[in-house]
Amino acid sequence: MTALRSEPTAPGTHVVRVLVVDDVHILRIGLASLFSLEGDLELVGAAESGEQAVEVARRTRPDVVLMDIRMPGIDGVEATRRILQDLPATQVVVLTGEPSVRGRRAALEAGAAAYIVKDAVPSTVLDAVRGVGRGPRPGMPH
Structure with missing residues (x-):
């Protein structure tokens, strides 16, 4: 397998702080490893349930939460709603x-900025996190 490491972050580049939420342990580890290879993405926490996601988000104040929908307890849609209520940015x-x-409609109505499937290639996940984490850029359509 080829390394996915990106170029080092240029001075002044915004580092996107990410919280990963999934009830499957191996997926959390895999996503954490993926983000560790990227100089402009920083993993600030991981959670295995919707309840834990809300708690960790309040404590770490991430730029982006990468959220699974189906989890025991409160699901990702409700966790999204609660996180965005407390942390609108x-x-x-x-x-x-x-x-x-x-599911897509429910997630977007709860305030999710993007919706992707787990069988997406890693670059799709990274691009989505970067895209919403950096927000609109000058000269780009909103």
Whole structure:
């Protein structure tokens, strides 16, 4: 497997702070490893449930939460709603293994900025996190 390491972060580049939420341990580890290879992305926490996601987000104040939808307890949609109520500047990217029109609609209505499936290539996940974490750039459409 080829290394996915990006170039070092240039001085003055905004580092996007990321919280990963998924009830599957190996996915949390894999995503943490993926982010550790990127100089402009910093993993600030991980959570295995919606309740824990809300708690960790309040404590770490991430730029982006990468959120699973289906988890025991409160699901990712409700966790998204709660996080954005407390931290309106935080962005949520939903990462789901079971995509559906209903799930996508619910996530976006809860305030998620993006919705992607777990079988996406790593660059899609990284691009989504970077895109919502950096917000609109001057000269770019909103």
